[in-house]
Amino acid sequence: MKFDILIAGVGGQGVVLASRLLATAAMDAGFHVATAETIGMAQREGSVTSHVRIGDDVCGSLIPQGKADLLIGLEPAEAARNLIFLGKDGNMVVNEYAIMPSTQGCGEYNPEKILEFLKDSCPGTITADFTKLAKDAGTYKAANVAMIAAAAGAGLLPFSQEYLWGVLEKMIPEKYRDVNRRVFDMAIESVSGKTGKETAKDQ
Amino acid sequence: MTSKRILMGNEAIAFGAIKAGVQIASGYPGTPSSEVMETIISHAKEYGIYAEWATNEKVALETAVGAAYSGANAIVTMKQVGLNVASDPLMSLSYLGVKGSLVILVSDDPGPHSSQTEQDTRAFGHFSNIPVFDPSTPQEAYDMTKLAFELSHAMETPVILRTTTRVSHGCADVLIEEINPVSRDIEGFTKDTRWTIFPKLITQRHPLLEELQIRMSDNFSEYFNHNSFNSVSKGSSNIGIAASGVSSLYAREAIKDCQGIFSLFKAGTAYPFPEKAAYEFMKDITDLIVVEELDPYMEEQFLQIAGKYHLDINIHGKKSGSFPVSGEYDVDVAIEGINHALDKIGSESCCLSHSGAAVKAEDIPPLPIRAPTLCAGCMHRTVFYAFKKAAAKLRSQTGIDSVFSGDIGCYTLGNARPLNMVNTCLCMGAGISIAAGLSHTQEFSSGQEAKQVAFIGDSTFFHSGIAAVVSAVYNSADITIAVLDNHTTAMTGHQPHPGIGVTAMGSPAQIIDIAEVLKSCGVRMVKTIEADDLDKCIDIAGEAMQFEGPSAVVFKGRCVAICKGTGQYIVDEDKCIGCNLCINQFGCPAIFSMSSGLPVIQDTCSGCGLCAQICPSDAIVPKEVSQ
Incomplete structure (x- = not known):
């Protein structure tokens, strides 16, 4: 078994935590796991990615181009930036909430167009405003948890959502547990009936 | 009893050091090395360890040296440019050696992601006559840390544990042993002329130091017989592939469809180079492909051995133009480089292929550039x-x-x-x-x-x-x-x-x-x-x-990344004249311009109020006041 997940976002969105949660759940489910994270200067509002490689064998932590089975984009442009990593049969879960670049002269950014491009490139892509979902549940900061829960809910992970919640329960401090449970449940509810590529194929 | 845990490479190193009985730890923070000390610090009281942040890497190393002179097990941590600062004590220390044990953790940063240089600490080991271990995974980092303490004590030399970003800042499932607090008796400092560097002492010590390099090289060649850090496997062709550190994993994945064709040489002991084992490996092949990030360090070692023993072998790496001379490697870089070398060799045996991506890079529309910037409210x-x-x-x-x-x-x-x-x-x-x-x-x-x-x-x-x-x-x-x-x-x-x-x-x-x-x-x-x-x-x-x-x-001021913000500001659209000074002057990541031309302040605002202070129409107001 080999399953590669790439998580892309902007520094501060919780990409590193999302990859730790997935990696720990994968280990609990009995797999070897290797992650590569962006830590340091690039974290300061820059483009960041985490690679999570799950499987039966130990391997290097960087996913080769075209090998990712799942791309989780916490931001539309960041999902698009990393699309070269997604395999032809790969799935994608993308947050519709766009983060506009602060610095002037960074080029035009039309998130709607990028979302269209993503859906065209990868039929069956699951998109939703997970930041709004998290905010409605209590904190916009839990968009990362919402997205990995959505991936689990849509059956896009190589382990069940119980492993994921088990890890969240262990790793999230008690005072934030209730809000994360709400985010987790709402995200799973939001993707009910969606199953990524399979749905696309059925249509 | 062992247990499996998800650990970052740096955490694994810290646990390896604690398991090895580290007593004194010093360091200066630097990406990607900092979490080694942070992990030791967070467990220091539990295991009776003294841990400190020094003012710089030179001071940190000298502090650890003092402890090791007393017979303590010491570790010092820094990033690769930190070793430049610590190079003065380092260069002298190798002549004197240590009594307890001293492990120097140095993290290299191919890319670079968060550093000023792409320097290679393996070469620093060579320069300073200090052995260098080069782990490829967090598990190896844990195991090698323990071995580094043992070797340091046995050979009375400091040992460098060199990581790269992907080992230090990657997480993996790591098997670690149960760690029990142990008695921490330190022998104590004994006055001896050995600890006082002087020209006469160096003339006595230098030949011994050079002799030690040969002994360690032989020792590391022996590792190929019983230690998984150093390994060889025989392939069906006359082509060999050599790699160390994380590059060995990239090479292995790159050739996985052609398994069995290539002979493989993996050395976790970067310096002193295991010459005898390398010679044995080289004499049975006609072409050697070297996959390594940063300096062509191994490639040069192989070239030297080929010259020394007059071996009829072609060596393909950075110097032959097959591999990029700079930047971080990955599986795709390894595939490109190996294919380039195979093309030169004229090998019919195989050609490695990349995986097809869902979308080609050239088909991705232009995207906003998101360079790192100061936090909102910094x-x-x-x-x-x-x-x-x-x-x-x-x-x-x-x-x-x-x-x-x-x-x-x-x-x-x-x-x-x-x-x-x-x-x-x-x-x-x-x-x-x-x-x-x-x-x-x-x-x-x-x-x-x-x-x-x-x-x-x-x-x-x-x-x-x-x-x-x-x-x-x-x-x-x-x-x-x-x-x-x-x-x-x-x-x-x-x-x-x-x-x-x-x-x-x-x-x-x-x-x-x-x-x-x-x-x-x-x-x-x-x-x-x-x-x-x-x-x-x-x-x-x-x-x-x-x-x-x-x-x-x-x-x-206070760093907004660790101090709670003081509320948030919003733009009063009735007052805003759309001058966008708040956007054009600062580059604050919390403010952006909407398609209407008016600025919007996002939830990431931490309430510093800098934008409010320059707004010519007083349109930026604290959130609660407006509501």
Whole structure:
């Protein structure tokens, strides 16, 4: 078994935590796991990615181009930036909430167009405003948890959502547990009936 | 009893050190090395370890050396450029050796992701005659750390454990043993001429040091028989592939469809190079492909052995043009390089292929560039902007221009648009000395006079700023020093430093006051100000720049990444005139311009109010007031 997940976002969105949660759940489910994270200067509002490689064998932590089975984009442009990593049969879960670049002269950014491009490139892509979902549940900061829960809910992970919640329960401090449970449940509810590529194929 | 845990490579190293019985730990933070010390610190009390953050890497190494002279098990941690700072004690230490054990953790940063250089610590091991271990995974990092302590004690030499970013900052499932607190008796320091370096001592020690290199090289060749860090496997062709560290995993994945064709050579012991094992491997093949990041270090070792033993072998790597000479490697780079070499060899045996991506890179539409920038509400933005304004005023009043020398830390990001406030940046502590050097030339593009300003952070000030201040004052350099004191070592993960009043272990400590240090160094104008009122900051920046001779301002604030914000601001659309000054002047990541042309402040606002202070129509107001 080999399953590669790439998580892309902007520094501060919780990409590193999302990859730790997935990696720990994968280990609990009995797999070897290797992650590569962006830590340091690039974290300061820059483009960041985490690679999570799950499987039966130990391997290097960087996913080769075209090998990712799942791309989780916490931001539309960041999902698009990393699309070269997604395999032809790969799935994608993308947050519709766009983060506009602060610095002037960074080029035009039309998130709607990028979302269209993503859906065209990868039929069956699951998109939703997970930041709004998290905010409605209590904190916009839990968009990362919402997205990995959505991936689990849509059956896009190589382990069940119980492993994921088990890890969240262990790793999230008690005072934030209730809000994360709400985010987790709402995200799973939001993707009910969606199953990524399979749905696309059925249509 | 062993247990499996998800650990970052750096955490695995810390647990390896604790398991090996480390008693003293020192270091200076630096990406990607910092979590080794942080993990040791968080377990220090539990296992009776003394752990500290030193003011810089030289001091950290010397502290660990002292402990090791006493017979203690010591570790010192730093990033690759930190080893440059520590190189003075390092170069002398190899002649003297140690008594207890000393492991030097050095993290290299191919890319680089968060560093000034792409230097290779394997070469530093060669240069300083200190053995280097090069783990490829967090599991190997854990196991090698334990072995490094053993080897250091057995051979009475310091041992470098060299990681790269992907090993240090990657997480994996790691099997670790149960760690029990053990008795920590340290033998104690024994007076011996061995500890006092002197030309005569070095003439005695140097031959022994060279002899030790040969013994260790032979020892590491032996590892191929029983230690998984060093391994060889035989393939069906006359082509071999050699790699060390994380590159060995990239190489293995690159050739997985052609398994069995290539002979493989993996060395976790980078220096001294296991020459005997390498020779045995080379004599049975006609072509050798070397996959390694950073320097062509292994490639040069193989070339040397080929020359020494007159082997009829072609060696393909960076020097032969098959592999990139710089940058981080991955599986795709390994495939490209191996294919390039196979093409040169004229091998019919196989050609490696990349996986097909869902979308080609050229089909992705243009995307916004998202360069790293100062956080929303960062105090550095206020200070940079204040100096920008003060410099503009100075230029308009006197025609004198200003040059801004930066330093290493979050505030290097002051170079980003639209601030553009870092004109030079070289290495830790260099800002002040470079500003001094510029001031002594008294000239700025075609003989124009220029005012020199140096920015330096609080932790960097203690690291290597003080000697530069003393030299600037002593030599009457006309510079202004702006200390950006956010009360933490922010970029590397908020470690404490001597200005804070607490040690790494959490004990109260004497606060070393930066303004008092500046005064005692002879800086005549020293001012301290909170960096929250922009107008006051502009005034004091202007005053300092116009002061004749060395002047300094300590700007104080709190890092927004660890301190709760003070509420949020919003734009009152009725008052906003759409001038977008708030966007164009700062590059604050919390503000962006909507398609309507009006600015919007996002949830990431931490309430510094800097934008409100320059809004000409008072349209930026605290959130609660407007609601």
